[in-house]
Amino acid sequence: MIEKSLENRTAFITGASSGLGLRFAHVLAQSGARVALAARRTDRLETEVAAIRAAGGQAVAVTLDVADAETIGAAMDAAQEALGPLSILVNNAGVGGEGAALSMPLDRLDQTFDVNVRGVYIAAREAAGRMIDSGVAAQGDARIVNIASIAGSVQLPGLTAYCASKAAVVSMTKGMAREWARRLIAVNAIAPGYIETEINADWFATDQGRAQINGFPRRRLMGEDALDQALMLLAGPAARHITGSIITVDDGQSL
Template structure:
């Protein structure tokens, strides 16, 4: 029997990168997976791929920066798949650059997606996660929040991104303290440089600098992070991985 058989996972930002790889991995582990993102065509293709491999997936197009859509995505997950055992808050954006003369809309986008959307989905999922933690097959539930090395260290040119990722860590630790005795676990994953679409959203002059940095090392792949998430949620009931930091071997910052 697969490790997560009988469970349901919801993955945000599932249309590419870490979210896409995580959805595939959790489905291979036996979970039915709700795929949540804005790009419906990519979600539909991924859902078909998971089904062809013998898994179960439902594609849910949603902009989770809209609280009503975030709540509706969770509600649809439970309505169609029957429960919710695992929430992976993966959706995020990284818009780097100096504070001086920064486009303020970039700050808003990071706060809206990296923080507010994470809180909205978590709030909607909470009663279902608590219910799953009290029932078979595992009698434990998991919240996994994707942060970054930017949630542990601060660099100039990434102040608001640092703000959001430090916030993810702080919220996660408070959440852990509140729900640990109810067997709702929380894990924070903090990847270093990963080869994903995250840098595609940067302004051209900043993207060039980041691409040069990435080319100087062998970056992590999305599957590396998905494997870490799978490890967290497949631990026995008495064990929690609260924080997992992973970097490319060659990354020195």
């Protein structure tokens, strides 16, 4: 039985329509949190919100494109109006940013940084302000969990822009943790390795993809449940004395 350690907490998850974001929403809801699922694909969000409610949870769908920075605050206001003061932000939305440095179109470079860096920065700032104003931070219950990547510390071939964007997430996590330490906002990040999702399933089914997996120390991909415990650690009561930490969960892939 899952412990309801997040009862009376409201969580806002970006990029929640599929993959890890969707997983995070269900894990937090099962732990008692009221969850706002934010993403561009609202049709998928409504289906998942219905599933969470059917299981006894509280959830709402919020339309959000984190690349449109002006809408982030309004989306959080809508979530708070429906569910109560925000106490957990999972900054999960991101894009791949594939492409060699010599040939990557500038618009794709801009998109990578608009979503992976600017969107994360502004969402964290908007969430922190609301946590302070509501008194959640002063109670010691404010949690910001940024989803970084091993790409923030390991140079992956053909992913220079993506690696740079995730290195920025690592840096801003530590900077915000220091800046908001006396506000009692815990700001941390999870740095995952390769996880099998619907986005990369086709690639890992190819000969090249299988060769990549065979190059990992354990010759396997992680499942979407691999980050559950790290998420609960950083989103829950145990993070009261954890801030500025980057937790790597990669099954040894970066060794």
